[in-house]
Amino acid sequence: MTLTRLIIQIPCLNEADDLPATLAALPRQIPGIDAIEILVIDDGSHDDTSEVARRWGVHHVVRHRRNRGLANAFQSGLDMCLVAGADIIVNTDADGQYEGADIAALVQPILRGEADIVIGDRGVGKNAHFGPIKRRLQRMGSSVVRKLSGTDITDAVSGFRAISREAAQRLTITTEFSYTTDMLIQAGRKRMAITSVPVRTHPATRPSRLFTSIPRFISQTGVTIVRAYTTYNALRVFVGTGMLLTLAGLLPIVRFMWFYVNGDGSGHIQSLVIGGSLLVLGALVAVMGMLADLITANRKLLEATLHKVRRLEERLAQDDGMAEACEKEGEAADILPLVKRKREPARRSR
Template sequence: MKLIIQIPCFNEAESLPVTLAELPREVAGCSVVEWLVIDDGSSDQTAEVARSLGVDHVVRLPVNRGLAMAFMTGLETALAAGADIIVNTDADNQYDARDIPTLVQPILRGEAELVVGERPISDTEHFSWLKKRLQRLGSWAVRLASGTQVADAPSGFRAMSRGVAERLNVFNSYTYTLETIIQAGRSNIRVASVPIRTNADMRPSRLVKGIANYVKRSMTTIVRIFATYKPLMFFWLISSIFMLIGFGAGLRYLVLRLLGQGEGHIQSVILAAACVTIGLLIFVLGFLADLLSVNRRLLERIEWRLRRLEYSRLPKSGRDSES
């Protein structure tokens, strides 16, 4: 059983030695433990530092492509290197590496295929009140969309089986955390959540650039999640809002008409007609979006089969590469 621990990096030459010093080289149930660093177009010596510290696989992207792309590049590299289990962690040592066996064990026992670490968010001092609430909102949205019970969906500390890594796709360029859980849940992949520990902050988050930016990014991600993975529910909710406004305006006009006060309220009729028409159009759009989502799921299955064929033919290699 081969375990590969992957670390997406962007300008992490200073923090990487601390993170690597905590990573295990032995995990119960795994015969081989290897490290993988994905250098996402760093301008410092991240790749060189990784090689000097004995990292088994180093992939260097020529330009910064974002966390989601670095994550997916890591999965592809780990699969090509013959990984049976892949653990993803952060380069800033946010997650306690001593909990890696905790993440891996449910997979080894056959209880789960994707395991997400649950951080003690309520006790995390550097998280503001608003950020804690947004973390909970994001996790709730993911649970609703995915049908899973993941307590901390934005957590990047997670383990997955080879089969899961072959099936995942990420379309959001900002982050992979929420989308991959939803894909797993909708693909009937067994997802589990386990409590983990965290370390003190080494530096400010590069993903969260201010609370306003975090709110904007979080809300945009949540809306896109529902539009992509729950299109029928998403468009029908919007449609129902317009329909209710339209019916309300129409009912108001009818009541005024019955009371003999209908003159001068033609605006209500226009509003009712416009809202009902828009609501019906969005209602139909929901059907079309749902049909497209079915097609997308079929394409995901085809891609999964192609990936399995591709990786089964590749020789297991530990060579460094550039992509």
């Protein structure tokens, strides 16, 4: 019988004080889940976050020697969860913002086969723990992400989310700031099934470590959204920009032609020069769009290859674990040769 394994990953940066309460609030049993494990990603903390995690019985700890950023920590967690054999991955914060008990509701759409990704909706429009400016910014940002990703998610920057194994294998976070919007746009363009469930939140216990000010958060998030959207819609972005430049170039040319027809063209040569320059620039941008579209097609091939490589690595890791278990149990004589035969072709190819 196939067991369903859930791994709850927690990216951390100097969370030694808040981590114990977060770990204590996590569920130990969920209907439909056979095994629950916890993974802590220590993103270059200067305190003893990793030691606190081990003392609390965390099953897996990934430590970065220096801080790489939240997005990189999230991707490291996904990679480790896949190697550890997770069927479902839940990402939550270490500061206790989210209610740990709501993980049971978060994973249900995946268990029922209805979704690949489930976002915890904090109800940003009415959340009492958010200030009026934050609520407004959250709604605006989520609206933009919904349109760009083709999804119907009302809380795009919520870090409380569940991901199926298949979805995690197909995701590769490329931004260096925050994974939330990049992941949604990427998943939406890959036609993954995404839904949301309402979750509870707690008051913030400290300022965010992801950003130092709201303007910085807006600028960084904006860059991430534009970059992610352009990655998967390069032709539309570049050709659209080229068309705008072309239309802008036609205006001064039409102006010059008007004066020229009326016998006053000699004094408006600058309009012709500006218009011609904009037309050339528009054509160049459109050509760049075609090249970018070819690069996007190549990226899809690389992602498909990466997907297969990840599955192969996970299978080899599972085979290694099976071999070690057989040796410990004294069953290597019957099972170990089969595992070795499965591994040999892959190892020779490397």
